[in-house]
Amino acid sequence: MDLSEFPSEVRITAVALQNILRSLGQEGTLKISNLEIEYEETSTRRPSxxxxxxxxxxxxxxxxxxxxxxxxxxxxxxxxxxxxxxxxxxxxxxxxxxxxxxxxxxxxxxxxxxxxxxxxxxxxxxxxxxxxxxxxxxxxxxxxxxxxxxxxxxxxxxxxxxxxxxxxxxxxxxxxxxxxxxxxxxxxxxxxxxxxxxxxxxxxx
Incomplete structure (x- = not known):
């Protein structure tokens, strides 16, 4: 389901959360369901x-x-x-x-x-x-x-x-x-x- 199909308050909250992650320098993925909230780290290790x-x-x-x-x-x-x-x-x-x-x-x-x-x-x-x-x-x-x-x-x-x-x-x-x-x-x-x-x-x- 595309984000545009959610109610406006959900879209606004999602964008706000995305901006917070960016301001903190986080490059992972935030997953939200009706049961839990999960954040997955994205590996930023540079190739050796x-x-x-x-x-x-x-x-x-x-x-x-x-x-x-x-x-x-x-x-x-x-x-x-x-x-x-x-x-x-x-x-x-x-x-x-x-x-x-x-x-x-x-x-x-x-x-x-x-x-x-x-x-x-x-x-x-x-x-x-x-x-x-x-x-x-x-x-x-x-x-x-x-x-x-x-x-x-x-x-x-x-x-x-x-x-x-x-x-x-x-x-x-x-x-x-x-x-x-x-x-x-x-x-x-x-x-x-x-x-x-x-x-x-x-x-x-």
């Missing part, structure tokens, strides 16, 4: 970073499934000592800003993850990297580097080139279940499909 990233999973999956014609792995860090390589890569991360291309950021964090993996991602290697990184780069560098390395080690580092949707931000804020149960298996399956699609004669037996 993790929520927003979760909503973009279909884009990430589609990107992992795209065909790649250039199967050249990313170049290795300069042939220096482990410590010097960390200094070079972390120095590059320090220069990352909003104008840095997405794939360039992923390459840096992939290379950092690769270097940290050589030390088993232990606390000492993380601490050394932190001494080089600027303060605002230290907070989430470790999970970002680790996930970037695991993801593109599973799929092939060449897939970083041309990446648009999967970003350091997405990998940093993605839930553990989305990464471990969705994205990583998808990367592994994509790598398998890619290998199976290669011409048989490129393999040297």
């Amino acid at each position: 970073h993790t929520d927003r990233v979760h909503g973009r999973l279909p884009y990430f999956i589609a990107e992992l499934r795209r065909e790649c014609t250039d199967l050249t792995p990313l170049p290795s860090p300069p042939d220096e000592s482990w410590e010097e390589q960390i200094e070079i890569i972390c120095g590059g991360i320090n220069l990352v800003n909003n104008n840095t291309r997405n794939e360039e950021q992923l390459q840096l964090y992939y290379q950092l993850g690769s270097l940290l993996s050589l030390r088993g991602f232990n606390a000492a290697s993380r601490s050394f990297a932190k001494t080089i990184l600027l303060a605002h780069k230290r907070k989430d560098f470790f999970p970002t580097a680790k996930r970037t390395y695991f993801l593109y080690s599973a799929q092939g580092s060449w897939h970083i080139n041309g990446t648009v949707h999967i970003s350091c931000y997405a990998l940093r804020h993605m839930s553990e279940s989305d990464f471990q149960d969705v994205l990583l298996p998808e990367a592994e399956e994509a790598k398998t499909r890619e290998i199976l699609s290669l011409p048989f004669d490129i393999f040297d037996f």
Whole structure:
């Protein structure tokens, strides 16, 4: 039944109640029957970073499934000592800003993850990297580097080139279940499909 069909005193009271709720900043729903009055809260929780990233999973999956014609792995860090390589890569991360291309950021964090993996991602290697990184780069560098390395080690580092949707931000804020149960298996399956699609004669037996 539409509100306009009620007597005028009911309509006036309903509008008055609505104005009171607005003045109090309440965004819920007031339900009135001949037996009871009930107020239902409306959730005003803003989506978290993790929520927003979760909503973009279909884009990430589609990107992992795209065909790649250039199967050249990313170049290795300069042939220096482990410590010097960390200094070079972390120095590059320090220069990352909003104008840095997405794939360039992923390459840096992939290379950092690769270097940290050589030390088993232990606390000492993380601490050394932190001494080089600027303060605002230290907070989430470790999970970002680790996930970037695991993801593109599973799929092939060449897939970083041309990446648009999967970003350091997405990998940093993605839930553990989305990464471990969705994205990583998808990367592994994509790598398998890619290998199976290669011409048989490129393999040297």
